Amino acid sequence: MNDNKLIRDALGSPIHGQYWDGQKFVIPNGEGVDFSKLKMLRDALGSPIPQYYDIETGGFSAITIGTNNTSKPNGTMVLDGSYEVDWVKRYGYEMRADNNHMLHAKQGITAISNGTATAIRNNNIRPFSLTNRKTMTMFVYVENRENLTGLAIYLANDIDYTSYRSYEFGANTLVEGWNELRIDLNSPTESEGLFDSSIKSVQLLVASVEFSIVKVTFDSIFVGEATKKPSVIFTFDDAWTSQYEIAFPMMLERGFKGNIGVISNWIGIEDEIMSESQIEEMHRHGWDMFNHSANHKNLTNVTVETAVSEVLTCKNWLNERGYNRASTILAYPYGVHNKEIVEALQPHLQYARTLVEGLEPTFPLEALIGKTKNVLTLPAAILMRLCGSSDYHTKHIGFLFA
Known part of the structure; x- marks a missing residue:
């Protein structure tokens, strides 16, 4: 070439x-x-x-260089280098953690080649789906680019790599420092086996000039949004740990994102409630954290001033931690509200969800008394299929509204 x-x-x-x-x-x-x-x-x-x-x-x-405050690209982050323990060196020279070069990850993972190809692999990813996805974006940091001879990413359906696709990048297509690599998922360099859209392992391969060092730090992978279809929003109230352990990986594998209703004074304190690190991980994968009050009090059983304080305390907790995309979206505790509460919260919220069953047939919506569709009203056979068991408590499923 x-x-x-x-x-x-x-x-x-x-x-x-x-x-x-x-x-x-x-x-x-x-x-x-x-x-x-x-x-x-x-x-x-x-x-x-x-x-x-x-x-x-x-x-x-x-390409924003040298900061982990870079705005995220469109799409969903499906993998990052934050957890060194999940990565292994398959062959080659060296693999190590990188705490100096991070964009979207809390930590990078570096593959180092000294003239022979080095491959690092993660078999412990949360499986994700490429169904209806056309593009993928990978962020890597390159040191000693003049010594680089090639870079490739492998996406596999199994940890034995009997079915995979690879995408290669020539040295001339990369620059020293940060690289934002856009990948056309329909144009793999190599394809092996009966490849499907469910990804369960990722491998990065780095090659350099003989007897020369090159370092490539993997930061993150984002997949583009699916082709447009009618939209629904999945919401899960209370931030139960089962939502992290069951719903999060289940939805990620299918290419879905959801939203968690946070009770701010329960986080990290109440049993069976997520920790801050679990919430932060879900947020990095594109999930939003919305307002479910500070203590989950029935807002109609307290003064209006206390009700407003409950909502604003949670809103501030979310904003202080960078979860500000949905801090002005409220799910009323127990779904209850009255005219006084709605009027008092009007200046502070964009939207509030009740437990009133139904869909919104017309616009504009009554923003602070939004309706919902409780998925627990679905037939039991469908719920069992979603959960994988007969245990379909609300902490696992949550609510769905359009």
């Missing part, structure tokens, strides 16, 4: 994200784009910043 030209921007730098299709370098959905006329992103002095061609926006997007 040395005689084939890379696709370059207006300054002559290779466009990030291109790949070799067997005949030439291409950028997914970027064929025919005149990059010499496409404006690059620049800093205050007019110098280009690290960037790549974003096929979704049709322009350049910034």
